[in-house]
Amino acid sequence: MNSAAHPGLVLIGGAVLLCLLRGRARDAAVLLVPLAALWLAWEVPDGALWTTHLWGYEIAPFQSDRLARLFGIIFALMAFGGGLFGLRQPRRLEMPAAFLYAGAAIGVAFAGDLLTVFVFWELMAIGSTLVLWSAATAPAYRASMRYLMIHLMGGTLLLIGVAGHALEAQSLRFAAMRPDSVSHWLILSAFLVNAGAPPLSAWLPDAYPESSWSGMVFLSAFTTKAAVYALLRGFPGTELLVYVGLFMVFYGIIYALLENDMRRILAYSIVNQVGFMLVGVGVGTEMALNGAAAHAFTHILYKALLLMSAGAVLYATGRRKCTDLGGLFRTMPLTAACGIVGALAISSFPLTSGFVSKSMVSDATATGHMLAVWLLLTAASAGVFLHAGIKFPWFVFFQRDSGLRPPEVPLEMRLAMLLFAVLCIGIGIWYEPLFSLLPFPVPYEPYAAAHVVSQLQLLLFSGLAFFVMLPLLRRTLTITLDVDWVYRVAGRAVVRACTRLLSAVSHRLAARRASAIGWLAAAARRYHAPGGVLARTWPSGSSALWMMIMLLALLLSGYLV
Amino acid sequence: MDDHWLTRPATIKRLWIGFVAVLGTSVLAGLWMPNEAHFEVERVFGFHALYGLLACAAMIVGAKALGVLLKRPDTYYEERGDE
Numbered sequence: 224m225n226s227a228a229h230p231g232l233v234l235i236g237g238a239v240l241l242c243l244l245r246g247r248a249r250d251a252a253v254l255l256v257p258l259a260a261l262w263l264a265w266e267v268p269d270g271a272l273w274t275t276h277l278w279g280y281e282i283a284p285f286q287s288d289r290l291a292r293l294f295g296i297i298f299a300l301m302a303f304g305g306g307l308f309g310l311r312q313p314r315r316l317e318m319p320a321a322f323l324y325a326g327a328a329i330g331v332a333f334a335g336d337l338l339t340v341f342v343f344w345e346l347m348a349i350g351s352t353l354v355l356w357s358a359a360t361a362p363a364y365r366a367s368m369r370y371l372m373i374h375l376m377g378g379t380l381l382l383i384g385v386a387g388h389a390l391e392a393q394s395l396r397f398a399a400m401r402p403d404s405v406s407h408w409l410i411l412s413a414f415l416v417n418a419g420a421p422p423l424s425a426w427l428p429d430a431y432p433e434s435s436w437s438g439m440v441f442l443s444a445f446t447t448k449a450a451v452y453a454l455l456r457g458f459p460g461t462e463l464l465v466y467v468g469l470f471m472v473f474y475g476i477i478y479a480l481l482e483n484d485m486r487r488i489l490a491y492s493i494v495n496q497v498g499f500m501l502v503g504v505g506v507g508t509e510m511a512l513n514g515a516a517a518h519a520f521t522h523i524l525y526k527a528l529l530l531m532s533a534g535a536v537l538y539a540t541g542r543r544k545c546t547d548l549g550g551l552f553r554t555m556p557l558t559a560a561c562g563i564v565g566a567l568a569i570s571s572f573p574l575t576s577g578f579v580s581k582s583m584v585s586d587a588t589a590t591g592h593m594l595a596v597w598l599l600l601t602a603a604s605a606g607v608f609l610h611a612g613i614k615f616p617w618f619v620f621f622q623r624d625s626g627l628r629p630p631e632v633p634l635e636m637r638l639a640m641l642l643f644a645v646l647c648i649g650i651g652i653w654y655e656p657l658f659s660l661l662p663f664p665v666p667y668e669p670y671a672a673a674h675v676v677s678q679l680q681l682l683l684f685s686g687l688a689f690f691v692m693l694p695l696l697r698r699t700l701t702i703t704l705d706v707d708w709v710y711r712v713a714g715r716a717v718v719r720a721c722t723r724l725l726s727a728v729s730h731r732l733a734a735r736r737a738s739a740i741g742w743l744a745a746a747a748r749r750y751h752a753p754g755g756v757l758a759r760t761w762p763s764g765s766s767a768l769w770m771m772i773m774l775l776a777l778l779l780s781g782y783l784v
Numbered sequence: 785m786d787d788h789w790l791t792r793p794a795t796i797k798r799l800w801i802g803f804v805a806v807l808g809t810s811v812l813a814g815l816w817m818p819n820e821a822h823f824e825v826e827r828v829f830g831f832h833a834l835y836g837l838l839a840c841a842a843m844i845v846g847a848k849a850l851g852v853l854l855k856r857p858d859t860y861y862e863e864r865g866d867e
Contacts, residue, residue: 480843480847481855551788590822594821601835602842605839605843606840607842609844610842621790671820673820673821674817679842680814680833680836681809681835684832687803688836688844695844695845695848701856702856702861704856705854709863712861712864
């Protein structure tokens with residue numbers, strides 16, 4: 224066993240430490256533990272670092288290569304940014320829960336075998352549920368229960384799949400698979416559940432927006448991107464993922480366009496962005512896989528930035544609905560500016576991180592001559608600007624004057640936003656360091672003049688469509704039904720109907736039973752009560768007479784037979 | 785109370801003029817670009833501009849249509865005893 228320290232376990236150890244510390248020491252730990260994990264993830268050498276045997280299978284709980292390191296680094300960086308942003312969060316449970324969650328995500332990234340993946344997969348579900356609980360509101364608790372049910376189901380699918388795979392392949396090594404057996408399908412579905420894929424995408428916009436102002440910053444990063452990582456390693460080039468990804472891309476746009484809650488808009492947009500990554504995984508060429516991995520990396524940064532900006536607004540105003548917000552740029556200029564940087568990055572504007580990563584995915588479909596997929600992705604890129612790039616900043620910070628004049632948020636929150644805004648622009652300009660971390664060599668130049676101009680045309684005219692059609696986008700106090708309706712309304716109605724039916728049947732049975740018991744009791748009383756025929760005291764003479772009659776009957780029957 | 789320079793009608797008019805100028809420039813810039821298109825359709829003048837505009841219009845109308853079917857008051861689940 225190698226002496227290298229596991230960055231994920233360092234974060235999980237840090238979570239325990241945070242429960243014990245108070246005050247300055249705790250604040251220092253919140254910032255230093257993720258930095259230590261980041262440094263460790265950066266320095267991890269290639270190859271299997273810890274190996275052991277379990278039930279005759281080789282287990283590698285800590286193993287690294289370029290892909291694992293890329294995700295380990297971004298998860299640790301995210302834990303640092305989220306920790307800085309949430310430093311003033313008064314709920315004491317949230318930060319340790321978030322560190323457990325982040326550590327588990329890093330554990331998935333550095334897992335060399337499927338059993339380790341499963342263990343950290345479940346720890347992620349527990350950590351994220353605790354983050355939701357720490358919001359300490361009744362809607363958050365109910366949403367967390369629905370969230371937990373979905374994820375425990377996903378975990379069960381994974382466990383059954385892993386067990387089946389171990390039997391078939393006689394190995395637990397986590398390597399590329401094909402969806403060619405029941406167990407591989409189960410593993411693929413478990414990964415897709417966490418990725419927010421249909422038909423269960425609704426868990427994400429249902430649960431995440433109920434977390435605290437800082438909680439959703441963490442939640443946006445780990446579960447879905449760990450699933451993207453698992454798909455990159457487990458199912459590269461699986462064509463199905465192209466279609467699943469395309470569905471998610473448009474599902475996210477359409478639902479976000481209809482949504483009124485600013486954080487739910489961003490939640491739908493997570494599904495949309497993961498859709499782009501899944502298309503990359505499904506295309507499966509080196510460039511497409513690079514693109515998916517790079518997009519996961521940049522997405523974690525700009526989505527966290529967008530949610531920090533939304534979290535700052537929630538912190539300052541206590542409001543989440545676009546219909547209640549507007550005009551906040553006056554008193555929260557930094558939050559607005561950082562939100563706009565995040566919005567430009569998610570829209571893949573040139574000079575932002577989203578541009579250099581998303582271009583790789585869509586160019587991979589173009590070089591593969593997949594015209595239909597390319598056209599759909601290009602339309603979707605325009606749609607991203609529409610639903611997240613303009614809609615979020617416009618309705619929250621501009622739109623109309625809501626009369627709200629909240630002060631700018633505390634220093635730690637501003638610093639976290641600034642750090643991530645700088646990273647979003649920095650990676651957009653100096654993309655070489657990111658490219659050097661990608662799993663395959665990158666013979667790709669994102670800033671070809673023609674590409675920049677066509678991207679600008681696409682985005683600017685999407686902006687024109689937004690402002691021209693603004694009356695159609697007016698916010699209303701509504702939600703949009705999704706698949707969660709099945710288990711929140713239909714399922715509940717079915718359970719209620721079954722309960723009513725069962726209770727009616729059991730009432731009737733109870734009534735029958737009562738009358739049967741009553742009859743038996745009456746009969747027993749009639750014959751056995753004092754004075755009843757069978758309980759009466761008989762004279763011994765009559766007993767002797769009866770005895771004699773019976774003996775005579777026996778004698779006669781002996782002669783007759 | 786609303787006297788911020790960004791919200792004055794004159795500023796908004798100027799912003800629109802600037803926006804339209806940028807839109808025009810981006811389309812015209814396409815004329816001088818080397819042709820590295822992967823697909824024939826990309827060679828059409830102003831393709832990305834037109835496609836972006838139409839795709840967004842289609843998505844907005846599509847969302848609106850779906851909204852007719854699926855939108856509910858935001859107290860929908862509370863009224864059903866769920867929240």
